[in-house]
Amino acid sequence: GAVVSQHPSWVICKSGTSVKIECRSLDFQATTMFWYRQFPKQSLMLMATSNEGSKATYEQGVEKDKFLINHASLTLSTLTVTSAHPEDSSFYICSAEVAGRETQYFGPGTRLLVL
Amino acid sequence: KNEVEQSPQNLTAQEGEFITINCSYSVGISALHWLQQHPGGGIVSLFMLSSGKKKHGRLIATINIQEKHSSLHITASHPRDSAVYICAVREIGDDKIIFGKGTRLHILP
Numbered sequence: 001g002a003v004v005s006q007h008p009s010w011v012i013c014k015s016g017t018s019v020k021i022e023c024r025s026l027d028f029q030a031t032t033m034f035w036y037r038q039f040p041k042q043s044l045m046l047m048a049t050s051n052e053g054s055k056a057t058y059e060q061g062v063e064k065d066k067f068l069i070n071h072a073s074l075t076l077s078t079l080t081v082t083s084a085h086p087e088d089s090s091f092y093i094c095s096a097e098v099a100g101r102e103t104q105y106f107g108p109g110t111r112l113l114v115l
Numbered sequence: 116k117n118e119v120e121q122s123p124q125n126l127t128a129q130e131g132e133f134i135t136i137n138c139s140y141s142v143g144i145s146a147l148h149w150l151q152q153h154p155g156g157g158i159v160s161l162f163m164l165s166s167g168k169k170k171h172g173r174l175i176a177t178i179n180i181q182e183k184h185s186s187l188h189i190t191a192s193h194p195r196d197s198a199v200y201i202c203a204v205r206e207i208g209d210d211k212i213i214f215g216k217g218t219r220l221h222i223l224p
Contacts, residue, residue, distance in 0.1 A: 034212075038156070043201070043214045091156050104212060106150070106158040 003027055004096050006107035013084055014115055021079045021110045023094030029074035030096030034104065035067075038091045050077055084114040121202050121215040129223050134189040136218045138202030141183065148212065149176050149187045150201040158201075161187070192222045 003026040013019050023033055032051050036044040048069050050056035056069035068080040077096075081088055091111050095104040120139045128134055138147070149161040162169050162176040164185065169176050173192075178185040189196055202215040 043216045044158075044203075045214075046211055049211070093156070093158060103146075103160065103163045104148070106160060108157040111156065 002103075002105045004030075004094065004105045004107040006092075006094055006110050008110060009108065010111040010113075012113045012115065015085055016083055019081045019084055019112060021081075021092055021094075021112075023077045023079070023096070023107050025075045025096040025105070028096075028098055028105075030077075030105075031074065031099040032097045033071055033077040034095045034097070035069060035077075035079050036093045036095070038093060038109075044093060047079075081112065084112070086114045088112065089114045119202055119204055119213050119215040121200075121218050123218060124216070125219045125221075127221045127223065128192060130193055132192050132222075134192050134196070134220065134222075136187045136200050136202075136220070138185045138187070138215055139183060140185075140202075140204045140213075143207045144180075144183075144204040145207045146205045147178055147185050148201075148203040148205075149185070150203060152199040152201060152217070154198075161200075189220075194222045194224050197221050 005024045007022045011019055034049050035047045037047050038044045046059050047062045048056045048058045050069050050071035052071050052074050058064045066082055071077040091109050093109040094107040097104045118141045122137045147164045151159045151161050164176055164178040173190045175188040199217040199219050201217045203212045205212050
């Protein structure tokens with residue numbers, strides 16, 4: 001149980017295009033989903049926290065207009081990288097949490113390469 | 116500011132060796148996680164601890180709340196244990212998790 005999936009697992013796109021990444025909790029309802037970014041050989045960095053039905057809370061330095069997060073249901077959150085640039089190339093990971101439980105379940109990640 | 120420090124940063128050992136990875140943090144926490152990240156990036160949650168000790172197969176995790184320290188042990192290590200092991204903590208009263216930089220473990224056959 002407690003499986004989180006991400007789609008796509010990897011994506012290559014041209015600079016200036018937008019890319020949408022989906023995060024789904026497959027067998028539980030996630031009240032909160034988190035989006036992380038990880039550059040090579042660095043730690044995961046929290047980008048934003050999203051609660052179902054409300055606006056995401058972004059960490060300092062993360063542009064909310066560039067990284068659009070939608071948490072439309074208890075099983076789905078999406079991250080859209082708008083007008084992607086090569087410096088946005090990274091590994092994006094989501095995690096999901098059930099209210100009252102202090103465990104986050106991690107997705108397998110999405111590797112984004114912007115050419 | 117809560118810092119999460121892991122040691123060692125890199126560890127290479129022979130198959131069968133007993134492995135210990137350490138994690139120290141600086142503020143009060145409600146939970147500590149040990150995560151495993153394989154080449155290719157996928158993350159697996161190994162343990163969540165708030166006190167004491169947990170064991171799963173060849174993996175053992177301990178935490179000392181007073182000393183703000185946790186250890187992850189691997190017994191009878193195997194090449195498939197090669198991965199990055201990440202310590203992460205949740206500060207009391209906060210939703211966010213703070214991650215350590217990880218320990219890169221390489222087990223030689």
